[in-house]
Amino acid sequence: MTDQAYNFAYLDEQTKRMIRRAILKGIAVPGYQVPFASREMPMPYGWGTGGVQVTSACLVPEDRLKVIDQGADDTTNAVSIRKFFQRTAGVAVTEATAEATVIQTRHRIPETPLHEGQILVYQVPIPEPLRFLEPRETETRKMHELEEYGLMHVKLYEDIARHGTIATSYAYPVKVEGRYVMDPSPIPKFDNPKLGQNPAIQLFGAGREQRIYALPPFTEVVSLDFDDHPFEPSKAPHDCDLCGARDSYLDEVITDDRGGRMFVCSDTDFCAGRQADGHRGRLSAVEAVQ
């Protein structure tokens, strides 16, 4: 069902053109935050308006869209955004990562490796990696201009001095093509290694903060670290209890009030695919009996 009252994918063509220009500029200068005239969308700021605008500017009628939040296709906000585009663009949707041409995500990169021709759109709350070190936009823009990232290294160093380790577990800052320090959005640092040398186009949209930035395919992306404290992606030290995966990011699900818990893949499509292929986890037998 398409709503005839609105243009394809909701935004008017002039607005899409403005957003596409910002995207192209972002792709031309990887990791640089391009200001754009973000529109008021019919969903609240902070709920993916940046991602929705980027997706809207990218979608064509032949696209197949996947929307995830926390890695899952069935979380409420993912459902809501997917419905929005089904209604306003009438595009095909899918839960299968490999089949999607455009994937809008919040807080995760899918486990299944992306391929050329795909676009991954991130929803970004605070695009500025230096924001919590320096609250002023006028200052942080200057710091990027001058490539003045000392403050960030001091912060990471202080973490090590205090905790013996870098105490940032998500939205872990990266350096793009040896130039811009970039916020990869609040993905767990487990996902950071997937940012670099990725065959897909990665676009980042921050609606409230009016910024778009991008990683073109096969971009060099390095998580900030020190020689003696190298970056370490981390996850729960378990296997998935449903599909047995050892290398996927896990959610901890509390199963009772006596400390019982299970670990399952946060990427629901990846987990379901593995189970369909016959992989089993610690608790799959119980599921099968039910």
Add this chain to the structure above:
Amino acid sequence: MYVAVKGGERAIDNAHAWLAEERRGDCSVPELSVAQIREQMKLAVNRVMAEGSLYDPDLAALAIKQARGDLIEAVFLMRAYRTTLPRLAGSVAIETGSMAVVRRISATYKDLPGGQILGPTFDYTHRLLDFALAAEGDVPAAPTAPATPGPVPHVTGFLNREGLIEDTQRCDTTPPDLTREPMELPTVRPLRLQALTRGDEGFVLGLAYSTQRGYGRTHAFVGELRIGWVGVEVEIPELGFAVEIAEIELTECETVNQFKGSKTEPPQFTRGYGLVFGQSERKAISMSLVDRALRWRELGEDNSGAPAQDEEFVLMHCDNIQATGFLEHIKLPHYVDFQSELELVRRLRSEAIVLTEAAE
């Protein structure tokens, strides 16, 4: 045994149905009409138009009804609708000097050309609950008098003739449009005024109040506060002259601020300006105080570090639609990030415990 958040789609549909039922409330009580809200909740309608940046009393009343009286939600509905509207034309600058005033007061003069007109104000009402309103009934008609003919000149104009108040340069360049270009800092006064007039009334009020209590004090007098109707004119290229397309109600506030002079400016009064859709005088006065506080740089004043003097702080936080969206988004699932924090805290704790045990 694994029951995660499945069935999001059905849950959302059901939640919406329940919301619609709650909005209607008890069906034995007659339903509010949009016209009733527009006529009897006029100040709420005005606020929604002002912060929604869209002058349309009917739509604002509809938004209030749909939002169950949550005015910020109603503003949001107006803003989301406004974005989809085409920009057909820009109007000629409105002329508040020829406003048909329903209220006009000056705190700086006892009497003045054009007169002091109280108009429909709460100012001197005693705030006693009027239980007669609980019973329905017609209001007796207010006494009337013929309107005073002739223009109502601006108070600041009198001061200007003596050179006692700063002269403002007339500028005919098209101001930047906050809703069509990303905000870049530092910015210019027309853009600041745009942001303030659609800014959250409570936020702007709080900032203005803070300047009165000494955080960036500006010694403001209400030179003039006027509420009334002005025509909106648009140049029609085919005709070659401007045609009035609408009348809108506005509140305008001009403050006269004490100013002892600075390195760059002689001693004279300075101005703060507020202009808001509808009858919104608390907002208009607040706006003019904050506008004046933000002008410290152009007037060569010191920055005392007060929040109201900080352009970036004020402009980046005065929009309630941005603020409420970002604030409320923390209701969304964050369990992936929380999981990574759980692991970090567990690891840091286990290392700390090992160290403590080793020390013992």
